[in-house]
Amino acid sequence: xxxxxxxxxxxxxxxxxxxxxxxxxxxxxxxxxxxxxxxxxxxxxxxxxxxxxxxxxxxxxxxxxxxxxxxxxxxxxxxxxxxxxxxxxxxxxxxxxxxxxxxxxxxxxxxxxxxxxxxxxxxxxxxxxxxxxxxxxxxxxxxxxxxxxxxxxxxxxxxxxxxxxxxxxxxxxxxxxxxxxxxxxxxxxxxxxxxxxxxxxxxxxxxxxxxxxxxxxxxxxxxxxxxxxxxxxxxxxxxxxxxxxxxxxxxxxxxxxxxxxxxxxxxxxxxxxxxxxxxxxxxxxxxxxxxxx
Amino acid sequence: xxxxxxxxxxxxxxxxxxxxxxxxxxxxxxxxxxxxxxxxxxxxxxxxxxxxxxxxxxxxxxxxxxxxxxxxxxxxxxxxxxxxxxxxxxxxxxxxxxxxxxxxxxxxxxxxxxxxxxxxxxxxxxxxxxxxxxxxxxxxxxxxxxxxxxxxxxxxxxxxxxxxxxxxxxxxxxxxxxxxxxxxxxxxxxxxxxxxxxxxxxxxxxxxxxxxxxxxxxxxxxxxxxxxxxxxxxxxxxxxxxxxxxxxxxxxxxxxxxxxxxxxxxxxxxxxxxxxxxxxxxxxxxxxxxxxxxxxxxxxxxxxxxxxxxxxxxxxx
Numbered sequence: 001x002x003x004x005x006x007x008x009x010x011x012x013x014x015x016x017x018x019x020x021x022x023x024x025x026x027x028x029x030x031x032x033x034x035x036x037x038x039x040x041x042x043x044x045x046x047x048x049x050x051x052x053x054x055x056x057x058x059x060x061x062x063x064x065x066x067x068x069x070x071x072x073x074x075x076x077x078x079x080x081x082x083x084x085x086x087x088x089x090x091x092x093x094x095x096x097x098x099x100x101x102x103x104x105x106x107x108x109x110x111x112x113x114x115x116x117x118x119x120x121x122x123x124x125x126x127x128x129x130x131x132x133x134x135x136x137x138x139x140x141x142x143x144x145x146x147x148x149x150x151x152x153x154x155x156x157x158x159x160x161x162x163x164x165x166x167x168x169x170x171x172x173x174x175x176x177x178x179x180x181x182x183x184x185x186x187x188x189x190x191x192x193x194x195x196x197x198x199x200x201x202x203x204x205x206x207x208x209x210x211x212x213x214x215x216x217x218x219x220x221x222x223x224x225x226x227x228x229x230x231x232x233x234x235x236x237x238x239x240x241x242x243x244x245x246x247x248x249x250x251x252x253x254x255x256x257x258x259x260x261x262x263x264x265x266x267x268x269x270x271x272x273x274x275x276x277x278x279x280x281x282x283x284x285x286x287x288x289x290x291x292x293x
Numbered sequence: 294x295x296x297x298x299x300x301x302x303x304x305x306x307x308x309x310x311x312x313x314x315x316x317x318x319x320x321x322x323x324x325x326x327x328x329x330x331x332x333x334x335x336x337x338x339x340x341x342x343x344x345x346x347x348x349x350x351x352x353x354x355x356x357x358x359x360x361x362x363x364x365x366x367x368x369x370x371x372x373x374x375x376x377x378x379x380x381x382x383x384x385x386x387x388x389x390x391x392x393x394x395x396x397x398x399x400x401x402x403x404x405x406x407x408x409x410x411x412x413x414x415x416x417x418x419x420x421x422x423x424x425x426x427x428x429x430x431x432x433x434x435x436x437x438x439x440x441x442x443x444x445x446x447x448x449x450x451x452x453x454x455x456x457x458x459x460x461x462x463x464x465x466x467x468x469x470x471x472x473x474x475x476x477x478x479x480x481x482x483x484x485x486x487x488x489x490x491x492x493x494x495x496x497x498x499x500x501x502x503x504x505x506x507x508x509x510x511x512x513x514x515x516x517x518x519x520x521x522x523x524x525x526x527x528x529x530x531x532x533x534x535x536x537x538x539x540x541x542x543x544x545x546x547x548x549x550x551x552x553x554x555x556x557x558x559x560x561x562x563x564x565x566x567x568x569x570x571x572x573x574x575x576x577x578x579x580x581x582x583x584x585x586x587x588x589x590x591x592x593x594x595x596x597x598x599x600x601x602x603x604x605x606x607x608x609x610x
Contacts, residue, residue, distance in 0.1 A: 116391060127385040137361075168355070
C-alpha cells in the first residue's frame with residue numbers, strides 16, 4: 001500500500017491551508033474564552049504546523065477514527081489541547097459545537113487529552129515526556145508489520161528537559177525508525193520563562209543528530225517550508241527525522257507574541273475580543289459558527 | 294520437601310507458549326533477558342523480541358505504543374523498576390488510556406536475597422491496586438505463574454504480574470484450575486481462614502498443618518488475583534470462619550492484607566491479623582535468613598492465628 005492510496009482526506013492547497021489556520025486560531029481563542037481556563041500561547045503558535053499536518057499530511061478517516069491504516073500522531077505536549085481539539089473538530093472527528101464544552105463537566109474534551117473520551121485522541125497525555133516513547137512503540141510495531149503508516153510525535157521544546165524523552169530519542173536512533181517523525185514546537189518558552197534561561201536545550205539539532213537522527217530546522221509559520229520539511233522527513237531513509245519548527249508563542253496576536261505569561265492562561269472576554277478582532281472576527285460571530293456546526 | 298521451581302521461569306515458559314499460539318504477542322526487555330527468563334521467547338521469536346536497554350520508562354510507554362496497533366506487549370524487568378520507576382508512565386499512558394500492556398515484575402519480595410533493599414520490590418501491590426483499570430496477579434508457584442501469564446494475554450487491559458527470584462515450593466500442579474479474578478481454596482476448614490498469595494501460600498499450608506495438630510481447622514485460600522479481588526470467596530470465608538490471617542511477601546500497608554480487609558470490613562467484619570513486612574526496607578542476606586528475620590514463615594502465620602483466634606467472638610446461633 002502506498003502513501004497516496006491512504007492519503008489525507010483534505011489535501012488543501014496553500015490558500016486553503018492559510019484559511020484553515022486562521023479559522024483554527026479563531027476556534028482556539030473562542031473556546032478558551034468560553035472555558036475560562038486552559039493554555040493559549042502554545043496552541044496559537046503551533047497552529048500553522050498543526051494545520052499542515054491535519055489538512056495536508058496525515059492519513060486518516062474522521063468518520064472512522066480507528067481506521068487500521070491511519071497514520072498516527074501523539075500530542076506528547078498534552079496541554080496544547082485547544083489546537084489538538086480544534087484540528088480534530090475542523091477535520092470532522094466530532095461537531096465543532098463540542099469545542100464550546102472544552103474543560104467542562106458535561107463535555108467530552110478534557111483539559112488534557114483523554115483517549116477514552118475524545119475520538120481521534122490515540123492515547124491520553126498530559127504528563128510530559130511520554131509521547132515520543134509511545135510513538136516509538138507504534139513506529140516499531142508498524143515496521144514489524146511492514147505497514148506504511150507514518151508516526152508523528154508532537155513535542156514541546158521544554159519537554160526535552162524530561163529524561164525519558166531522550167530514552168526514546170536514543171532508542172529510535174538505535175533502531176533507525178525512519179517511519180517516525182518528531183515535530184518540536186520550538187518557541188523557546190516554558191511556564192517559568194524562556195527555555196534557554198530555565199534549563200537550556202541548545203544546541204538542539206546537534207543533540208538529535210548525535211543521537212543518530214535526521215534534523216531539519218524550519219520556520220514554523222512558513223506553510224510551504226513546513227510542507228517541504230514533512231516531505232523531506234518522509235524521504236529520509238534509515239533514520240528518524242526531527243522537525244524543529246521555530247514558532248512564536250501566541251502568534252500572531254500582538255499582545256501575546258513571545259510572552260511566556262500566555263503559556264497557561266486563557267484570554268479574558270475583553271482580551272479574547274481584541275484577539276478575535278486581530279483575526280478578523282468577533283466572539284459573537286465565531287461562537288455562533290461553532291455552536292451551529 | 295516439595296519440588297522447587299522459580300515463578301519467573303513459569304513466566305518465561307508461558308511467553309514462549311504464547312509466542313507459538315498468538316502472533317500478536319511481543320516481548321520487551323530492559324537489559325534483563327536471562328534473569329527475567331524471557332530468553333526462551335527471545336530465542337524462538339527474535340523478530341518479536343525488543344531489547345530496550347536500561348531505559349524502563351521508555352520501555353513502558355513503547356509497550357503502550359505497540360498495544361495501539363493490536364500487539365499484546367509483555368514487558369519484563371525487576372518489580373522495583375517496573376512498579377516504581379515507571380509509575381507515571383503506567384498511570385497516565387497505560388492505565389488512564391486503558392491499554393493492553395502486560396507488565397512482568399520480577400524479583401518481588403524479600404526473598405530476592407543478597408542484592409538487598411533496592412532490588413527487593415515490596416511495594417508493587419499497594420501501588421498497582423490504587424490505579425484504575427490495572428489488574429494484579431501474584432502467582433504462588435511455577436505452574437501458577439505460567440497459567441497467570443497465559444491468562445494475562447486474554448484479559449483486556451493493563452495487567453501486572455509479580456514474580457520472585459528464588460526457587461519456591463511447587464504447591465499446585467499443571468491441572469490445578471486457574472481462573473483470573475477467582476481465589477482458590479486449597480484446604481477446607483471452618484475455624485479460621487488463612488489468605489495468602491505468592492510464596493506465602495506454601496507457608497500458609499504449612500501453618501494449617503501445625504494448626505490442625507492443635508485441632509484448629511484452617512481454610513487456606515490462594516488469592517492469586519489481588520485486583521479485581523474475589524469478594525464472594527472472601528466474604529464467605531469471613532462468614533464461615535469468623536477470623537482471618539493474611540500473609541504476603543510485601544509491605545504491610547496497602548497490600549493483600551489491606552485489600553482483604555477492605556472487603557471484609559464492608560461485607561462481614563471479623564477479627565484479622567496481617568503477616569507482612571512491617572513497614573521497613575529489606576537488606577542483604579540469604580532468602581532463608583531474610584524470610585525468617587522479616588517474619589514471613591509458617592510459624593509467624595501460626596502466631597498471628599493464635600492472636601486473632603483470641604479475638605474471635607463466640608458464635609451465636
